[in-house]
Amino acid sequence: MRGYGHLKDTRYYLLHVGNAVLGKKWLDTICNDITDGSHKPIKTALNIAFSHPGLKALGMNEENLRAFSREFREGIDTLHRNRLLGDEGTSDPKNWIFGGNAENAQDPNTCDENIHIMLMAFGENETILTEFSAELEAGFAQHELSIVLPLDGKLLEDNKIHIGFRDGISQPIIKGTEKTGPKSNMVATGEFLLGYENEYGVYPDTPFIYKEQGDVSLLPLDNGGSGNRDLGHNGSYMVYRKMEEKVDVFWEYMNENTKSEDGSLNEAESIKLASKMIGRWPNGSPLVKFPDAMPNTGMTDDDDFGYHADDQNAQKCPFGSHMRRNNPRDSFEGNSARKSLNLTNKHRIIRRGRSYGEPLVSTPTNHKPENEIGLHFTCFNADIAGQYEFIQHTWANFPRFEQLYNDPDPITGVRDVAGENCVQNFTIQDNPINKCVKDLKQFVTVKGGVYLFFPSISAIKYISTI
Amino acid sequence: MNIIKQNALTLISTVEENSSKKLSDLLAVRKNEFREALGKLGTIHYARWVIVPGETLDGEVIPDQLVFSSNFDGDPDVHFQDLVNYLGPILDLIYENTVGYQPANKLDFLKKSRIPEAAFYQGSPGRTVRVIAQEKKLHYDLADLIYRGNWTGMSAKQIHAKLRETILSKPEYSWAKDKINTPGINWFGLIFAGIIILALVPVIILWAIYIQIFFERKDKPLGKTPNQLDDNQIEKMELDEDFHFQNQFSQIIKMKKGRSRAITVNGLYLFTRVLVKVFFVKGNLMGIPTIHFARWVQLDNKKRMLFFSNFDGSWTQYLADFIDQSGWGLTGIFSNTDRFPRAYFLFFGGAYNERQFLAWARNTQIQTQLWYAADLTQSIKNINNNTAIRNLLNQDLSEKKATSFLERI
Numbered sequence: 092m093r094g095y096g097h098l099k100d101t102r103y104y105l106l107h108v109g110n111a112v113l114g115k116k117w118l119d120t121i122c123n124d125i126t127d128g129s130h131k132p133i134k135t136a137l138n139i140a141f142s143h144p145g146l147k148a149l150g151m152n153e154e155n156l157r158a159f160s161r162e163f164r165e166g167i168d169t170l171h172r173n174r175l176l177g178d179e180g181t182s183d184p185k186n187w188i189f190g191g192n193a194e195n196a197q198d199p200n201t202c203d204e205n206i207h208i209m210l211m212a213f214g215e216n217e218t219i220l221t222e223f224s225a226e227l228e229a230g231f232a233q234h235e236l237s238i239v240l241p242l243d244g245k246l247l248e249d250n251k252i253h254i255g256f257r258d259g260i261s262q263p264i265i266k267g268t269e270k271t272g273p274k275s276n277m278v279a280t281g282e283f284l285l286g287y288e289n290e291y292g293v294y295p296d297t298p299f300i301y302k303e304q305g306d307v308s309l310l311p312l313d314n315g316g317s318g319n320r321d322l323g324h325n326g327s328y329m330v331y332r333k334m335e336e337k338v339d340v341f342w343e344y345m346n347e348n349t350k351s352e353d354g355s356l357n358e359a360e361s362i363k364l365a366s367k368m369i370g371r372w373p374n375g376s377p378l379v380k381f382p383d384a385m386p387n388t389g390m391t392d393d394d395d396f397g398y399h400a401d402d403q404n405a406q407k408c409p410f411g412s413h414m415r416r417n418n419p420r421d422s423f424e425g426n427s428a429r430k431s432l433n434l435t436n437k438h439r440i441i442r443r444g445r446s447y448g449e450p451l452v453s454t455p456t457n458h459k460p461e462n463e464i465g466l467h468f469t470c471f472n473a474d475i476a477g478q479y480e481f482i483q484h485t486w487a488n489f490p491r492f493e494q495l496y497n498d499p500d501p502i503t504g505v506r507d508v509a510g511e512n513c514v515q516n517f518t519i520q521d522n523p524i525n526k527c528v529k530d531l532k533q534f535v536t537v538k539g540g541v542y543l544f545f546p547s548i549s550a551i552k553y554i555s556t557i
Numbered sequence: 558m559n560i561i562k563q564n565a566l567t568l569i570s571t572v573e574e575n576s577s578k579k580l581s582d583l584l585a586v587r588k589n590e591f592r593e594a595l596g597k598l599g600t601i602h603y604a605r606w607v608i609v610p611g612e613t614l615d616g617e618v619i620p621d622q623l624v625f626s627s628n629f630d631g632d633p634d635v636h637f638q639d640l641v642n643y644l645g646p647i648l649d650l651i652y653e654n655t656v657g658y659q660p661a662n663k664l665d666f667l668k669k670s671r672i673p674e675a676a677f678y679q680g681s682p683g684r685t686v687r688v689i690a691q692e693k694k695l696h697y698d699l700a701d702l703i704y705r706g707n708w709t710g711m712s713a714k715q716i717h718a719k720l721r722e723t724i725l726s727k728p729e730y731s732w733a734k735d736k737i738n739t740p741g742i743n744w745f746g747l748i749f750a751g752i753i754i755l756a757l758v759p760v761i762i763l764w765a766i767y768i769q770i771f772f773e774r775k776d777k778p779l780g781k782t783p784n785q786l787d788d789n790q791i792e793k794m795e796l797d798e799d800f801h802f803q804n805q806f807s808q809i810i811k812m813k814k815g816r817s818r819a820i821t822v823n824g825l826y827l828f829t830r831v832l833v834k835v836f837f838v839k840g841n842l843m844g845i846p847t848i849h850f851a852r853w854v855q856l857d858n859k860k861r862m863l864f865f866s867n868f869d870g871s872w873t874q875y876l877a878d879f880i881d882q883s884g885w886g887l888t889g890i891f892s893n894t895d896r897f898p899r900a901y902f903l904f905f906g907g908a909y910n911e912r913q914f915l916a917w918a919r920n921t922q923i924q925t926q927l928w929y930a931a932d933l934t935q936s937i938k939n940i941n942n943n944t945a946i947r948n949l950l951n952q953d954l955s956e957k958k959a960t961s962f963l964e965r966i
Contacts, residue, residue, distance in 0.1 A: 160784050171795040291911040296784045485874040491936040523713035524703050524963050
């Protein structure tokens with residue numbers, strides 16, 4: 092689950108298993124190359140995740156397949172889930188390039204039933220990655236694994252993403268790991284790893300082996316005491332979504348809404364409006380600490396702050412901003428700081444992102460890419476419904492979040508549904524009056540998605556034996 | 558301005574044998590037409606028709622029953638008459654599938670089929686459907702004025718004064734000149750209730766111990782997690798969910814047997830009724846700020862309980878809220894129902910077992926054949942915020958109060 096910040100280049104493979112026996116043989120060999128969490132990889136790293144159809148294709152039996160969580164079993168493209176996640180209009184799975192269900196997929200080869208494995212390769216630079224990829228691809232060919240889609244990505248300069256902002260700053264810290272950080276960010280292990288207690292003090296649903304197959308001795312027993320072998324132990328659920336960043340629409344909106352009286356560009360105000368929408372300045376400085384202007388201190392990962400003490404009325408960091416609403420921290424629904432944290436830490440995710448397309452870090456004056464650019468968004472959580480889906484639906488998409496009326500998340504919650512009369516605003520809390528920018532445009536379009544199981548290395552080994 | 562109270566109406570009738578499917582199809586096919594009719598009354602906030610599936614309890618066969626629930630403004634007798642006047646032929650269509658219905662005696666039939674609620678919660682007491690709509694427009698117009706106006710150099714007090722002048726000069730806003738008196742926290746009642754409860758604490762503790770020793774340890778919880786439930790059942794529920802960021806929930810729950818359990822739950826209903834009346838009047842039920850209306854109803858000689866709720870957000874969020882904010886209250890009441898996650902001393906465990914509680918809740922959920930809402934576009938927080946704005950508008954405000962007024966828009 093590490094971010095591998097020093098391995099700049101990535102290639103994700105969406106793979107189809109052509110032959111179960113060969114596929115498992117491949118897994119058996121690749122197992123040894125999978126990077127584990129205990130040490131930092133040097134030149135390359137490799138991780139692997141499985142979809143539900145993928146586990147089925149490899150020969151997992153019905154009873155064991157059924158043991159996985161419902162979201163994972165159903166897949167990301169169902170009518171109800173489309174509503175929950177806001178995958179409508181231009182983000183409708185009908186328009187996805189992969190991951191739509193059989194009915195929606197434009198190309199049947201890329202439908203969810205055919206995406207079995209996601210293999211994630213990381214390399215220190217492009218050359219090393221290319222070499223690594225060649226080796227991997229040779230392995231695919233030998234084991235009848237076909238590449239449904241290769242997805243290249245990289246970390247852009249200063250860890251920024253295409254819209255021009257430093258990303259991936261706020262991450263929860265898993266209790267029990269050696270990482271340190273602000274105490275308010277420490278979250279129970281079981282929120283991210285199966286087999287451990289979560290923030291409710293209970294064990295999250297984890298896939299047990301109900302009907303014996305393969306070498307179950309490779310799997311530990313359930314920590315919850317049921318006596319079952321726990322396939323999920325030390326594993327997690329992973330969400331992957333390919334998200335196009337329409338940087339031209341983004342900056343044109345900012346420029347238009349902040350232009351001077353004579354119609355000329357006001358670059359500082361444009362950046363300020365964008366920062367108010369995000370919650371941080373482009374260099375990562377949080378608005379809560381620097382409400383009026385970006386400090387000249389260079390890039391920062393400052394995540395040590397709350398809202399309760401200094402910004403309860405959101406005049407520094409707006410309620411509707413992307414950062415604040417996706418993690419309200421210690422200021423939630425009028426609760427005390429302590430209670431708020433207690434509540435919000437039950438809905439956190441670990442995010443990992445890699446940018447794709449030309450390496451443009453856009454600005455108010457430079458935002459016209461030649462081709463599609465965007466983000467490979469991935470996140471980890473033990474409970475997809477209670478964490479990722481919850482955040483996306485209840486906090487990001489909800490236009491009546493906190494005390495707002497018509498304000499979806501300006502980055503990830505705006506719907507682009509032709510013909511519908513939808514009021515979508517962004518309100519900036521201010522003194523004496525609140526300011527409102529109206530008619531939000533969709534800056535991010537979903538191009539594909541998949542729900543995956545991210546097993547421990549022992550579990551991968553086990554899967555190769557079923 | 559005097560408050561017009563919001564009230565609850567619950568009607569129950571036995572479905573004619575083998576008519577459930579026909580009734581269910583009728584409600585599905587003509588949903589929009591029926592909703593339109595309900596809307597014509599102008600006084601219904603939320604309403605639903607639910608076919609409560611029958612079962613065999615203690616050897617007794619309980620048939621399918623049709624429950625009608627409405628949350629409405631004003632006098633119940635007037636409401637009965639309105640239902641007959643506005644829905645006449647529709648009532649015939651629906652109730653001809655139930656036992657004992659006579660089109661010629663609609664009013665009588667409806668009145669006879671009324672049953673009481675054990676507890677009833679409102680998120681925005683004192684606001685009628687009309688007032689909610691008026692205050693919604695007021696908020697919209699104020700926000701628009703602010704957006705389009707030039708307020709440079711003006712203080713909050715001055716801005717408020719200008720807004721007040723502009724709005725109140727319009728004839729369509731003459732109603733906004735008056736404050737609306739919403740129920741306040743009844744401190745006297747609360748203290749009184751508090752004293753009684755304190756006095757009863759030793760009894761409550763002994764009772765909790767009694768329940769734990771003789772009952773809780775023998776309970777048989779459902780023992781499932783959400784993933785272990787029937788997929789088809791859940792899919793069926795989800796078909797109707799999450800269209801508008803507002804949802805409804807209907808539950809039918811078997812009560813645990815025995816007088817002790819009955820005494821416990823009746824005590825807690827009473828406790829709830831009192832608290833709802835004296836304390837939870839500000840749009841917040843034990844810390845949950847998303848419920849519009851909710852009710853508990855005892856059915857079938859108190860052998861079963863119905864729970865109906867209309868709330869903001871998704872089902873997952875709603876239940877998560879409940880656990881987080883009032884797990885003990887939930888456990889207190891619902892631990893007296895069958896298959897609830899194991900509770901300890903009445904208020905501990907139970908709902909706090911998050912996985913099992915979510916599964917239990919989903920497992921007792923039933924389909925709502927027809928759900929009506931007057932307004933799906935506002936949260937309870939919006940509604941109460943609008944009232945606060947209205948009440949502050951026609952007043953002389955200090956700079957501080959004016960600032961706080963403007964923060965709401």
